[in-house]
Amino acid sequence: MGEVLGRYYSRDMALPDNHPWNTLPVSDVASLLERATPMVLARGHRIKSELGIVISGAVAVECELFDGRRVLCTLFHQGNLVDLRRTKRNRQGQLIALKRSIFIALDERQFAVCATDHATAFFVQLRELTARMRDHAADLVSKTPLEKLASVLFEFTRWPGAVLNDNEPNMIRMPICRSDIADYIGVKPETVSRAIRQLERECIIEILDKNRIVLCDIPSMRRIANGGRPRRSTRR
Amino acid sequence: MGEVLGRYYSRDMALPDNHPWNTLPVSDVASLLERATPMVLARGHRIKSELGIVISGAVAVECELFDGRRVLCTLFHQGNLVDLRRTKRNRQGQLIALKRSIFIALDERQFAVCATDHATAFFVQLRELTARMRDHAADLVSKTPLEKLASVLFEFTRWPGAVLNDNEPNMIRMPICRSDIADYIGVKPETVSRAIRQLERECIIEILDKNRIVLCDIPSMRRIANGGRPRRSTRR
DNA sequence: CGACTTCTTGAGGAACGTCAACCGCAGTGG
DNA sequence: CCACTGCGGTTGACGTTCCTCAAGAAGTCG
Numbered sequence: 001m002g003e004v005l006g007r008y009y010s011r012d013m014a015l016p017d018n019h020p021w022n023t024l025p026v027s028d029v030a031s032l033l034e035r036a037t038p039m040v041l042a043r044g045h046r047i048k049s050e051l052g053i054v055i056s057g058a059v060a061v062e063c064e065l066f067d068g069r070r071v072l073c074t075l076f077h078q079g080n081l082v083d084l085r086r087t088k089r090n091r092q093g094q095l096i097a098l099k100r101s102i103f104i105a106l107d108e109r110q111f112a113v114c115a116t117d118h119a120t121a122f123f124v125q126l127r128e129l130t131a132r133m134r135d136h137a138a139d140l141v142s143k144t145p146l147e148k149l150a151s152v153l154f155e156f157t158r159w160p161g162a163v164l165n166d167n168e169p170n171m172i173r174m175p176i177c178r179s180d181i182a183d184y185i186g187v188k189p190e191t192v193s194r195a196i197r198q199l200e201r202e203c204i205i206e207i208l209d210k211n212r213i214v215l216c217d218i219p220s221m222r223r224i225a226n227g228g229r230p231r232r233s234t235r236r
Numbered sequence: 237m238g239e240v241l242g243r244y245y246s247r248d249m250a251l252p253d254n255h256p257w258n259t260l261p262v263s264d265v266a267s268l269l270e271r272a273t274p275m276v277l278a279r280g281h282r283i284k285s286e287l288g289i290v291i292s293g294a295v296a297v298e299c300e301l302f303d304g305r306r307v308l309c310t311l312f313h314q315g316n317l318v319d320l321r322r323t324k325r326n327r328q329g330q331l332i333a334l335k336r337s338i339f340i341a342l343d344e345r346q347f348a349v350c351a352t353d354h355a356t357a358f359f360v361q362l363r364e365l366t367a368r369m370r371d372h373a374a375d376l377v378s379k380t381p382l383e384k385l386a387s388v389l390f391e392f393t394r395w396p397g398a399v400l401n402d403n404e405p406n407m408i409r410m411p412i413c414r415s416d417i418a419d420y421i422g423v424k425p426e427t428v429s430r431a432i433r434q435l436e437r438e439c440i441i442e443i444l445d446k447n448r449i450v451l452c453d454i455p456s457m458r459r460i461a462n463g464g465r466p467r468r469s470t471r472r
Numbered sequence: 473c474g475a476c477t478t479c480t481t482g483a484g485g486a487a488c489g490t491c492a493a494c495c496g497c498a499g500t501g502g
Numbered sequence: 503c504c505a506c507t508g509c510g511g512t513t514g515a516c517g518t519t520c521c522t523c524a525a526g527a528a529g530t531c532g
Contacts, residue, residue: 063374065463073373086367087360088394092374119355124323126362131322133369137309138299138328140376141422145520158324178479186377188521193480210479210529227301231489232518381488414511424489429512446511467521468486 036104047095049105050084057101058175060184063093072098072184074133077175078160081125083111098176140186143227148185149195150225153205153215170215171208199224272340283331285341286320293337294411296420299329308334308420310369313411314396317361319347334412376422379463384421385431386461389441389451406451407444435460 038055041047047059060072061084073093076082082095097103106114115122132155139151153172156162162172174181182189196213199205204221206214215221274291277283283295296308297320309329312318318331333339342350351358368391375387389408392398398408410417418425432449435441440457442450451457 061370065378065466066459067463067466069378069463069466071374071377073370073377083363083366084370085363087364092367092371115359123351123362126359126366127319127321128323130319130362130366130369131328133366133373134297134309134320135328137369137373137376138307140373141307141309141419142301142305183377189479190481190522191520194520197480223302227303227305230301230303230305425511426490426513427488430488433512 036106038102038104041097041101041103043097043099045097047097047103047105049095049103049107050082051107051111052082052103052105054078054080054082055102055104057103058098059101059103060096060098060180061093062096062183070183071186072180074129074136075155075176075184079125080129081122083126098180144229144231145185145187145191146195146198146229147224147227148187149181149192150199150204150221152181152185153213153221154225157215164212168214170218171212172215174211174213272342274338274340277333277337277339279333279335281333283333283339283341285331285339285343286318287343287347288318288339288341290314290316290318291338291340293339294334295337295339296332296334296416297329298332298419306419307422308416310365310372311391311412311420315361316365317358319362334416380465380467381421381423381427382431382434382465383460383463384423385417385428386435386440386457388417388421389449389457390461393451400448404450406454407448408451410447410449 036053039047041057041059054076056078059076059080059082061074063071063073065071071093075098084093084095135151135155139148143151156175157172159175162175163169164171164173176184178192179189182192185192187195196205196207199221200207202220204215204217204224206216208214272289275283277293277295290312292314295312295316295318297310299307299309301307307329311334320329320331331339371387371391375384379387392411393408395411398411399405400407400409412420414428415425418428421428423431432441432443435457436443438456440451440453440460442452444450
């Protein structure tokens with residue numbers, strides 16, 4: 001824990017091939033990577049840096065509550081910009097890798113230079129992040145476990161590399177394990193399991209194996225994710 | 237609904253006197269306000285603009301779920317920068333005033349100019365916002381209603397103008413009504429009421445009237461807010 | 473093969489939502 | 503002035519739901 005598996009230096013080290021990095025001119029990419037200190041992390045490794053870019057894998061902000069409950073506030077995937085600094089208040093939570101991941105840590109100065117050089121890309125990343133966090137807050141506030149799960153499955157479809165096969169665009173890979181999903185949507189792993197089975201029973205998804213599922217009935221799932229499956233008598 | 241009470245043009249219109257706006261040089265403030273179209277809103281008024289700055293009052297992103305449940309994803313107070321744009325996906329939720337508020341709407345072009353001129357202030361605002369949203373997500377994920385309420389009370393203490401009286405620094409004003417608190421922390425108004433009474437019974441807060449409370453035992457409240465009051469047997 | 477982790481399934485209970493009723497207050501109109 | 507209405511807030515009784523606990527299944531690694 002807390003250790004870095006190794007450094008990932010490569011001549012053809014590249015930024016993730018997704019928005020907004022793939023819109024940067026080549027020279028800018030090079031200047032960004034010059035300042036990089038990439039590291040390879042395994043599941044459970046903590047990242048001391050508050051600043052950086054996720055190159056691959058899955059990383060989260062993990063908080064531990066007073067009594068030991070574990071919470072994942074935010075998920076980061078390939079291409080996400082991470083900035084946990086805050087002016088007032090002390091830092092809450094820390095970065096943790098949820099699976100084998102590559103992360104470019106940046107120090108304050110490097111970050112400032114990059115943010116100036118690539119202000120637009122950085123702004124776009126921050127705006128996307130806040131939009132994702134708003135959606136996640138809406139998920140957490142009052143949805144039932146089934147609704148939360150459907151919503152998070154849609155979130156996963158938007159992860160780069162989620163679609164495994166162009167012939168089967170609705171087959172996706174689950175990027176993180178069940179207990180991490182549980183800590184992210186605020187239910188217990190047992191409840192995640194039951195919710196997945198429920199969707200399967202209703203033929204809305206098909207479970208190929210633990211890591212791969214097919215979305216069979218996207219309209220129904222969208223309706224559930226938007227709040228179509230309230231508690232029995234929540235209709236006041 | 238959806239109407240604007242009036243425009244708020246004033247020679248001495250000023251940006252909120254809090255971070256980061258109060259650190260801007262006078263000339264920058266003037267240039268920001270030149271581009272402004274301030275509006276006065278009453279409770280329930282919707283704001284069509286996706287971009288702007290909250291001058292006073294309380295504004296939120298409101299989402300309505302499929303079955304009518306109402307959710308407040310994010311709260312904005314005096315001085316907060318609002319940017320709801322998103323590249324992919326359609327817009328979720330809309331801005332709504334929770335009480336009498338003043339809001340400066342900015343259009344895309346105005347916003348771009350401001351963001352360039354005041355990049356640092358804008359970055360600071362965005363970073364503060366993401367930090368607040370992370371904390372809120374941590375609150376929503378797995379805390380009990382009592383813990384959520386304690387946490388949101390601390391959030392309120394950080395609102396500009398929350399402290400009513402320098403002699404009594406622990407007396408704060410509740411900036412939004414009970415049912416909005418409920419929609420923000422994902423419980424029912426009845427539960428908010430019960431949680432407040434609970435804190436009062438334990439002499440952790442004192443209720444002066446509906447809008448004013450005193451935090452009597454901050455350490456206990458902090459412990460509760462950090463997860464010190466789990467469900468009876470959540471300790472596995 | 474055994475030790476371990478992750479996931480799954482089932483049974484039972486605490487907790488929060490639901491429903492209903494009530495209070496206090498502000499606004500409104502006669 | 504009072505009656506009426508509506509809204510926000512509060513309290514109590516009851517029931518669904520999701521968490522807890524336990525045990526087993528399936529996969530992984532030594």
